[in-house]
Amino acid sequence: MSRSELDGVLPDSPLFMVKYDGHACVVNSILLKMLPGEIRGMRGYDAESGEMQQEAFFAITDYVTGSISPLKLIKNMLDAYDTISSRGFGMIHTAESVGFPRNLDVDLVRWLSRGGRSGFQTRVFFQTMNTSKVLKRKLPRIGGCFATALAGCFGSMDAALLDCPREDHRHGVIHACLPTDEGMDLCARNGIQIPLQPFFLNWPQEPSSYLREILGEREAALNPLRTLHDRGILLAGGSIQ
Template identity: 30%
Template sequence: MQIFSNATFLSMDKKNQSFTVLIEDKGKICFLGNDIPKKYLGRKITDLDGLTVLPGFGDTHLHFISDSFFKAGLDLRGVRNLEELKQKINFYETHKKSKVTIGFGLSPHLLDQKILPTKSDLDKITSRPTFIVKYDGHAGVANTDFINLLGAGIKSTKGFINHTGQFYLDSFYKATDFASKQVSLITLIKSIFVNSKYLAQKGISFLHACEGVGFPYDLDITILKTLKFFLLQKISIFFQTTDLNKIKKRKFIRVGGCFETALDGCFGSLDAALTQSYQNDSNNFGNLYFSQERLNDFVLKAHLQNLQVAIHAIGDLAIEQAVNAFEYALRIKPRPDHRHIIIHACLLNDNLIKRIAHLNIHLAVQTAFLNWPEEPLDYLHSILGDRTQLILPLKKILDNQIIMANGSDAPCTNPDPIMGMHQACNHPVNEQSISVLDAIRMYTIWAARLGFEENTKGSLEVGKCCDLVILDKNPCTILKENIKDLVIKTVYIKGKTVYRADK
C-alpha cells in the first residue's frame, strides 16, 4: 500500500475532478480525496511536494516490434546530406559488429538533394550490406552488397528499381522481411525490453501494437503474444491481416492496422488516395489498394465475427472508402458499440466528419504529424496546396462528438505523449487547436476507450490500475506554448515505480 499526498491529481474522470490524495493497494487505486482517511493515518506517506499527476498514457497506434527492431539499428532521422549519412554509417559500423547495417528514418525532404540516395551513393559509403528504410516506413534503399544477398524472387517483385537500388510496394515488404532475418532473435528480444522501458519513460502504460509485417511467418505476432506478459505496458495486439482464419486461430478480438489492411499509401510517397489530384502532378490521385467491394466483404466478415476493425486511411478518398465499408457492415448488422477505428484519418472534409460521427467510428490519429521534421509543412503544401488546412482538424472532430485518441505510428515518429499534447494544443491551423484537457484525454481516457479498457485504465478512479505520470508542472496552468517543456519526474505502472528522472 502507498499513500500519495500533497499533489494535484487530475483524474480525467467524467466529472473532471481533481484531488490531493491518492492511495494505492495491490496495483489499484483504492482511495481518492483531499484528506487521508483516519484508518490510514500512521502509515508512511509519500509527499509529492505540489507536483501534478496524470493517469498513465496510452499510444493507440504503433508498430511495437518494428519500432524495437529499428531501435536496435541505425537511427537516421535528422540527416541533412550524404556526408552526414556517411559519418553516421561509418560510426555505426565501427561500434556495431553486425553483418548487415539496417537504418531507419532517412527523409528526402531534409536532404540537400531532396531525393533518397541511390545504391551507387551507398556503395561509395560502405561495403557492408546496408538497407535503409525511409522515414514513413513505406520505401527503402540498399547498396549493391545487400541487393546481392537477396533472392531472385525479391528482385523481380513489383516496386524494385534495380538501377537505383530502391524498394517500393511489395518489394519493400519482402526486403524488410529479409532484413529482419539478419537480426538475431536474442538481439530482437533485448531490444523489445529496452523499448518497453523507453515507453515507460514517456509515461506510456498501455498501447495498441499493430503487428504482422516485416517478419517471416508472422514471427512478430508470436514473439509479442509470448512476451507481452513480461513487459511493462498493457498491450493490445492488432493483427495486420485480411486472413480472418489467422485471427480465429490465435483467438484475437481485433484485426487491422496498416500494410495488408491499409487502404492507401502516404503523403511522403505521393500515394495517399485523394479525391482531387496532387498539386504537383495533375495526373496523380494516389493509390487505393482495395476495391470497395473487396473492402466491404472483409469488413463485413470481421464485423459479423464481432471483431474490432482498424483500417489505415490517410487521403480523403481512402477515408471515404473506409467509411463506406463500415456503413455497409453496420447497415447489415447494427452494433452500437462496435468501436471500429480509422487510423491516421489525415485529410478530413466536413462531409466525412459528419458521416464518421453518425456511424460512431473512432479515430486513432497522430498529432506528431502536424509538425513532423521528416515531413515538413512546406512539403505538404507543395503537394496538397490549400488542402493542408484540412489535415487533422482536431477541434472540428471534437465538435462533432467523435471519439479520437492519439498515438505515434512508431517507428515513424518517436512515441512522446507530452509532445503530442503540445501539437494538439498548438495546431498549425490555430482554430483547430484543442484545449489542454482534451489533449490529455486523447492520451488517457479516450485512448482507453479505443481499446475497450476504460473500466481499468485512462483515468484516476477507485478500482482502476494505479498508473501515474508525475509532472513537474500542471499543464492546465501554464501557457499552451510551453507544454512541450513539461518534465516527467516519475512513472508508476500498477503501483510500481518504472521510471524516475533522478535515477
C-alpha cells in the same frame, strides 16, 4: 537519400533505411546483392538509386525481417520496452505479422507482454485478413491495415462484384493528390468520395518549401480541399491519403 550515400556511410554491412511514412526504403550495395532474384523483377525495384517502392519494398521488408534471429528479435523487443517505458509511456500498440516466419513476432509480443511486471500495457494488432489466425490465438482485435487498404474491408470485394450496379455505392479514391479537372468532374458526377487527411496541408515532415522544390507551381494543387468541396465531392476522413 540514395544507395551511393548509404555506401559512403556503411560500405561493409547491409543497411536498410525505411522512409518515415513506411511506404518505401533505400538499401546499400551490400544488401542489394543479398536480395533474392525474384525481387528484381518486381514493380518499384530500382537498383541504380537503391530506392525501393510498391511491391519491391514490401518484399524486401519481409526478407529483412525474416533474416533476424529469434534471440536477436527478443533482445530488441526487450530493449524497446525499456527505452519506451523510461520515457514515461505506459502502453504499446503493436502492428505485427510483417515478415517473420510463422508470424513469430505476434507470439513473441504476446509472451513478452504477459511476463512483464512493470504494468506496461500491450495491444497487438495482427496485420492479416485471415481471421482464423487471430481467433486461434484468442486475440480480442485484428489489424489488417495493409490488407484492408488494398481490399477495402471484410466482404467488400464480394459486395462490389456480386451485387452491382448499386444506387448507394461507397466508392472512394485514396492517394488522390494532384487531381485533374477531368478527374474531379468524374468524381462529382459519379458520387465518388475522397478519403483524406487535412493534416497533410501542414505536415512537418513534408513542408510546403520542400514540396515546392519538387513540384514547383503544382504544389498549390496537391490537396485542393476547397476546390474539391466546391465541386460537390464528398470528402471523408481516412488514415491514408
